Amino acid sequence: MTSTPNAHQxxxxxxxxxxxxxxxxxxxxxxxxxxxxxxLSSFTLPLRRLHSLSIFHYSDTIIPSRLLGAExxxxxxxxxxxxxxxRKKNFKPLAMEGSKAGSVKELPLGIDVTTEEExxxxxxxxKEFTSISSIDKAWIFKSDSGINSQxxxxxxxxxxxxxxxxxxxxxxxxxxxxxxxVNFQWAPFPVEMTGASIIVPSPSGAKLLVVRxxxxxxxxxxxxxxxxxxxxxxxxxxxxxxxxxxDGWFEGISWxxxxxxxxxxxxxxxxxxxxxxxxxxKKGDGTDKDMNSWKGQGDxxxxxxxxxxxxxxxxxxxxxxxxxxxxxxxGIEKSLSVGQVVWAPSVEGxxxxxVFVGWxxxxxxxxxxxxxxxxxxxxxxxxxxxxxxxxxxDLKDGSTEDMPVVNLTQSISSAFFPRFSPDGKFLxxxxxxxxxxxxxxxxxxxxxxxxWPLDGKVSSSVKIVDVIPVxxxxxxxxxxxxxxxxxxxxxWLSDGRTMxxxxxxxxxxxILSVNVLSxxxxxxxxxxxxxxxxxxxxxxDNVVAVSSSPVDIPxxxxxxxxxxxxxxxxxxxxxxxxxxxxxSEKVRSLLSTLQFSILKIPVKDVSDSRTKxxxxxxxxxxxxxxxxxxxGFDPLIVVLHGGPHSVSLSSFSxxxxxxxxxxxxxxxxxxxxxxxxxxxxxxxxxxKVGSQDVNDVxxxxxxxxxxxxxxxxxxxxxxxSHGGFLTTHLIGQAPDKFAAAAVRNPVCNLALMVxxxxxxDWCYVETYGSEGKKIFTEAPSAEQLTFFHSKSPISHIxxxxxxxxxxxxxxxxRVPVSNGLQYSRALKERGVDVKxxxxxxxxxxxxxxxxxxxxxxxxxVWFKKYCx
Numbered sequence: 001m002t003s004t005p006n007a008h009q010x011x012x013x014x015x016x017x018x019x020x021x022x023x024x025x026x027x028x029x030x031x032x033x034x035x036x037x038x039x040l041s042s043f044t045l046p047l048r049r050l051h052s053l054s055i056f057h058y059s060d061t062i063i064p065s066r067l068l069g070a071e072x073x074x075x076x077x078x079x080x081x082x083x084x085x086x087r088k089k090n091f092k093p094l095a096m097e098g099s100k101a102g103s104v105k106e107l108p109l110g111i112d113v114t115t116e117e118e119x120x121x122x123x124x125x126x127k128e129f130t131s132i133s134s135i136d137k138a139w140i141f142k143s144d145s146g147i148n149s150q151x152x153x154x155x156x157x158x159x160x161x162x163x164x165x166x167x168x169x170x171x172x173x174x175x176x177x178x179x180x181x182v183n184f185q186w187a188p189f190p191v192e193m194t195g196a197s198i199i200v201p202s203p204s205g206a207k208l209l210v211v212r213x214x215x216x217x218x219x220x221x222x223x224x225x226x227x228x229x230x231x232x233x234x235x236x237x238x239x240x241x242x243x244x245x246x247d248g249w250f251e252g253i254s255w256x257x258x259x260x261x262x263x264x265x266x267x268x269x270x271x272x273x274x275x276x277x278x279x280x281x282k283k284g285d286g287t288d289k290d291m292n293s294w295k296g297q298g299d300x301x302x303x304x305x306x307x308x309x310x311x312x313x314x315x316x317x318x319x320x321x322x323x324x325x326x327x328x329x330x331g332i333e334k335s336l337s338v339g340q341v342v343w344a345p346s347v348e349g350x351x352x353x354x355v356f357v358g359w360x361x362x363x364x365x366x367x368x369x370x371x372x373x374x375x376x377x378x379x380x381x382x383x384x385x386x387x388x389x390x391x392x393x394d395l396k397d398g399s400t401e402d403m404p405v406v407n408l409t410q411s412i413s414s415a416f417f418p419r420f421s422p423d424g425k426f427l428x429x430x431x432x433x434x435x436x437x438x439x440x441x442x443x444x445x446x447x448x449x450x451x452w453p454l455d456g457k458v459s460s461s462v463k464i465v466d467v468i469p470v471x472x473x474x475x476x477x478x479x480x481x482x483x484x485x486x487x488x489x490x491x492w493l494s495d496g497r498t499m500x501x502x503x504x505x506x507x508x509x510x511i512l513s514v515n516v517l518s519x520x521x522x523x524x525x526x527x528x529x530x531x532x533x534x535x536x537x538x539x540x541d542n543v544v545a546v547s548s549s550p551v552d553i554p555x556x557x558x559x560x561x562x563x564x565x566x567x568x569x570x571x572x573x574x575x576x577x578x579x580x581x582x583x584s585e586k587v588r589s590l591l592s593t594l595q596f597s598i599l600k601i602p603v604k605d606v607s608d609s610r611t612k613x614x615x616x617x618x619x620x621x622x623x624x625x626x627x628x629x630x631x632g633f634d635p636l637i638v639v640l641h642g643g644p645h646s647v648s649l650s651s652f653s654x655x656x657x658x659x660x661x662x663x664x665x666x667x668x669x670x671x672x673x674x675x676x677x678x679x680x681x682x683x684x685x686x687x688k689v690g691s692q693d694v695n696d697v698x699x700x701x702x703x704x705x706x707x708x709x710x711x712x713x714x715x716x717x718x719x720x721s722h723g724g725f726l727t728t729h730l731i732g733q734a735p736d737k738f739a740a741a742a743v744r745n746p747v748c749n750l751a752l753m754v755x756x757x758x759x760x761d762w763c764y765v766e767t768y769g770s771e772g773k774k775i776f777t778e779a780p781s782a783e784q785l786t787f788f789h790s791k792s793p794i795s796h797i798x799x800x801x802x803x804x805x806x807x808x809x810x811x812x813x814r815v816p817v818s819n820g821l822q823y824s825r826a827l828k829e830r831g832v833d834v835k836x837x838x839x840x841x842x843x844x845x846x847x848x849x850x851x852x853x854x855x856x857x858x859x860x861v862w863f864k865k866y867c868x
Contacts, residue, residue, distance in 0.1 A: 325386060446466065472613060473616065600618075
């Protein structure tokens, strides 16, 4: 509502906000939750205010006000015009109604009148992208009739107001009506799992485990749900163990065969700390709470670095879900960090055994997040027996004395993701021995198996059989090697020998079938698809997957084998109508105007490449508008992944789709050293960072310019971690090529980083190559520090011209914040435009919803300011 005030009145602005509450009554799906949620009702940003001035007013001026996200607010030009006119007439500013006279309202720090309009428009669009849900996990169980299947999807969505990810479950019935048709009947609404850290259904689907970890020293909560109600609830105090690991790496939650006992990994109990009082040190355990005493710190214990700060050693426990009794698994060395536990096949009349992954640090715990070069092995240990189990199996001795833990993989430096075949005859596992042996933080995987003894009694002399070796270099179109970040809990087809898994294949993620007996590897996702495919779960011999691309929101797919009894068997994929990935009409409309392709980029100078794989072309994903601008080219953002041994996949990324939708083409470069292209290409980079990878990126940029896809005057660059290392190298080594830059937790000075990071060995390996693993020390020499500096972006800082925005996580242990702050201050000292946003509670990934949102909003506004 607006009115025209007179010359002596201040114009009034009425802001209206509508909130609606709704309730839903419906029959809960297979696994109900006691919690129902309200939808995110609104997201607002501050309305525009006149910078450093109160509102000027005179009789012939009407300044309309709108709710944020409605019609466009007053243009900057009109405001500036009226202010100038007001100054000429010597009008005095009037205070806003309801405020103290003369009070001045400032714009938010770092925002001016020009950029505020971009903030308004871009924030609304980014919010629409951010609200798209993601599938975290999925499970399928056969119904009682054995005909249809019951599906359960664990879904998450960013909750910006709470700064957390909202978790919920959605169930559905699957009926395969014919060879060319499948029907998913979805529950009418999802059910929010408030406070749930993880959910894990039992193998039969009859029970559901819900874990709720507290954020303080309160007990961990374990719930067992049945088809219609909560059946059991247990609170495990800190004196038994700390939080249950749900991190996806140490995480291991495994139901036994008859679904009565669960093995899991949790933090070991809190160690006893010294107690002090008025008379000094108090003898005894000091467990009593005394107002006249306090707990000391005791000895510092190392953790596993980035994202594990303050986490205690992961240890192995089992719980009887009938009695709630929790027991620690005995016999495991104190120094061994455990994870990824699974139950070994049961043998009637014999003790039950567990198989787990163990990490034993050498001299110290180096950062393990994203680092597969940490030596690990598979171990077997006897599980504790409970009274109920002893009665069933006529076992009463639950001790593990004289039953040592057995190392099953002594002959190989890395073993993880253990999975038993359905018949229990062999144990399959993945290995990152190439990473451990070379020192590269990630590399090409290999797959192995162990024949499991029928009596369940194993020894350390078991034979390890290679199933899929490390692929050094593959011809075009052929299998480039295994690159798996996870396995399904049950990856087996009904033949008991074929595994289904997802793996990087160049710039795409594909779905593979692996016959562990014949070692045959087949690509079962469509060969002609440039999109990325990820397996979610299996429905018997059928596959439920997700397919997406940089310009296509994820879609659920259902795959089945046609003519599987013949040699002509092929996989057919059906589209599944799903409510999970709903998006606004505006998002769909913008994405429909975009296209993408995967480019092959020839290596510019192959003379410096020692191996065949290093001479092969690398790839880049190019995202562009389907129509050209009348005034030339859309500006280009060069996007660089971190690692450096990771890969940018041709899958949907909400932040990158947002940047594409505000008018930028994207060049997403998978320079040599990326995963998915064979081991030789990957190992060509260590020792050459700052040169080979920089040259690859410049070659890719020249490639699209020469192909007529980009203007050399409209190029920006964006990268995080090692991608930030590349970004800051590029703006120093090619200072005239980039109009602006954006970096997230960048590596700018290796000489500074090596003494503060959780992975100092990374600095040595990437700087010196394979020799770096041998010479790594916690006390670098002056000569080494000089060499680190020469390999760093900061050595080129005097040449930098590009305005640069820094997004930094204050809790980053991987690339501590001092790296980005030192570089940004040095740029500012030299007169380069710099903007720094520091997120006080974020780690290396800057993944908290509000931080991720503000990060990419500022990147979008920054690039619009300097490169339109």
